[in-house]
Amino acid sequence: MTTPIQILHRRDTAANWASANPVLGASELGYETDTGRFKFGDGSTAWNALTYLEAGVGDVVGPATSTDNAIARFDAGTGKKIQNSLVTIDDSGSVNVPAGQDYKIDGQASKLTDDVAYYVNCDTGDDDNPGTVGSPFATIQHAIDVLPKNLGSYYASIILMDSVNYSEKVTIQGFYGGTVDVYAQNDIDDVVMTSGAEYFAFLVIRCTALIWIEWFTIGLTLGNAIGIVAQECDSLEFSDIAFSGPNGNTCKGIWLNRATAKIADCTDRAGYDPVHWGIDVSGGVAEWDNDEFGVIPTSGADGIILPWGGCIDADTVDGEHASAFADAAHTHSSVASIPLPASQGLSRATNGAAYTAPIETGTNHVCYVALDFDNATDEYACWVIPAPRDWNAGTVTFIVHWTSTGGSGTFCLAIKGGCLGDNVAIDTALGTAVAITDTFQNADRLHISPESDPMTFAGTPATAKWLVIEAMRDVSEDTLGQDARVIGLIMNYTRTAI
Numbered sequence: 001m002t003t004p005i006q007i008l009h010r011r012d013t014a015a016n017w018a019s020a021n022p023v024l025g026a027s028e029l030g031y032e033t034d035t036g037r038f039k040f041g042d043g044s045t046a047w048n049a050l051t052y053l054e055a056g057v058g059d060v061v062g063p064a065t066s067t068d069n070a071i072a073r074f075d076a077g078t079g080k081k082i083q084n085s086l087v088t089i090d091d092s093g094s095v096n097v098p099a100g101q102d103y104k105i106d107g108q109a110s111k112l113t114d115d116v117a118y119y120v121n122c123d124t125g126d127d128d129n130p131g132t133v134g135s136p137f138a139t140i141q142h143a144i145d146v147l148p149k150n151l152g153s154y155y156a157s158i159i160l161m162d163s164v165n166y167s168e169k170v171t172i173q174g175f176y177g178g179t180v181d182v183y184a185q186n187d188i189d190d191v192v193m194t195s196g197a198e199y200f201a202f203l204v205i206r207c208t209a210l211i212w213i214e215w216f217t218i219g220l221t222l223g224n225a226i227g228i229v230a231q232e233c234d235s236l237e238f239s240d241i242a243f244s245g246p247n248g249n250t251c252k253g254i255w256l257n258r259a260t261a262k263i264a265d266c267t268d269r270a271g272y273d274p275v276h277w278g279i280d281v282s283g284g285v286a287e288w289d290n291d292e293f294g295v296i297p298t299s300g301a302d303g304i305i306l307p308w309g310g311c312i313d314a315d316t317v318d319g320e321h322a323s324a325f326a327d328a329a330h331t332h333s334s335v336a337s338i339p340l341p342a343s344q345g346l347s348r349a350t351n352g353a354a355y356t357a358p359i360e361t362g363t364n365h366v367c368y369v370a371l372d373f374d375n376a377t378d379e380y381a382c383w384v385i386p387a388p389r390d391w392n393a394g395t396v397t398f399i400v401h402w403t404s405t406g407g408s409g410t411f412c413l414a415i416k417g418g419c420l421g422d423n424v425a426i427d428t429a430l431g432t433a434v435a436i437t438d439t440f441q442n443a444d445r446l447h448i449s450p451e452s453d454p455m456t457f458a459g460t461p462a463t464a465k466w467l468v469i470e471a472m473r474d475v476s477e478d479t480l481g482q483d484a485r486v487i488g489l490i491m492n493y494t495r496t497a498i
Contacts, residue, residue, distance in 0.1 A: 116155075117157040118156075184216040188242055202228045208235065227251075230255070252279075253279060254278070353374075371486045382469060391495065398452045410439050411438050415472075421462065430470055431459075
């Protein structure tokens with residue numbers, strides 16, 4: 001009869017093994033009862049110096065040639081063989097995909113590879129649906145969100161199915177390449193989108209793709225609401241949209257802020273109160289094509305307004321409305337401003353104004369930084385900025401924001417500048433300075449100076465160049481008797497259509 005033999009290996013807790021630190025015999029096994037790990041002895045090395053035996057430890061052999069930092073891909077057949085990859089993760093953690101390669105995040109493609117069309121029905125749809133005509137999405141925003149930002153050269157249609165119950169705030173942001181077109185499936189009156197509790201229906205921001213919104217009705221429900229807000233966009237088209245607002249409202253149909261848009265056949269919604277302002281072109285460019293909205297106001301609406309440098313592209317205005325646009329364009333300001341805060345100023349190595357540490361007020365803890373200009377010596381600071389692309393290359397003016405801890409009399413700052421283009425020496429003389437003199441009022445109060453006389457940049461002023469702006473405290477024209485803290489400058493320039 002065979003008698004079974006039970007073999008028991010040496011065992012103890014990890015702490016006891018480490019404390020005893022014995023030498024195991026050659027091939028003798030030691031087991032940690034609380035961790036499940038084990039070691040084999042070699043007859044001479046103490047426990048603490050031995051390495052644990054771990055499953056899977058060792059070098060993995062991959063393809064003969066591989067890409068540095070490549071993401072490993074396992075062969076589906078064996079689950080063991082490693083294949084090469086062109087996608088890499090560098091030492092900083094950045095994922096790099098070669099140009100021309102497509103990728104997906106959470107199943108979403110990185111770019112469009114063909115035209116697409118998504119249908120939306122706020123009454124019967126569901127955002128878990130595929131967005132087809134028979135199984136539409138419920139919200140416009142979801143249809144926008146499933147699109148990749150890179151549209152390639154393709155066309156994405158967001159088709160609104162008949163309903164008067166659309167009520168959402170839609171953000172269209174960061175698209176480049178092709179076209180996003182949001183429009184009603186049938187007639188302009190069959191789809192009504194209201195702003196509900198939101199202050200705008202559409203926000204279109206930082207897009208270089210063509211964004212086209214057309215062929216439905218936007219009903220604003222809050223005072224001061226805006227139908228379409230467009231900011232920092234190069235290519236927009238708004239057409240065949242009817243707008244309405246609450247009675248006695250100050251609503252706007254379309255607001256362009258640093259955006260260029262073609263606007264055609266936008267009107268007041270029949271049978272409803274109109275929006276108070278049709279188009280607000282604030283630092284943008286509007287092109288009209290046979291448009292009534294904003295040019296021929298109805299029901300007391302004020303039509304177009306052009307504050308803060310809005311521009312009308314007169315070349316696109318048809319003969320019927322040319323005089324209305326000409327009057328509007330010539331009776332509104334075309335001036336824009338660029339802030340030059342002290343935090344972005346550069347102190348000269350030679351007689352430079354002193355940077356302050358962040359200053360915090362005692363009661364309300366308001367924080368700011370400044371450039372301290374000495375009261376006994378002419379001191380300097382400068383700013384270097386790209387010329388704005390909508391600048392008409394003419395003269396500019398300045399306003400100084402400053403403060404002081406005390407003193408009396410006046411503070412004088414002289415400002416001059418130069419325009420540097422390609423292959424122009426950086427060490428170039430700047431132009432003639434203009435002086436700004438402001439009277440001290442009270443310690444630790446914000447002082448806003450009068451606007452300077454026009455200043456001409458040295459060189460050949462033009463867009464796509466760099467502007468160098470130098471400020472000097474002229475103590476010979478200054479009676480303040482204390483250091484002056486310059487919080488920043490405002491540069492005002494005249495815009496041209498972009």
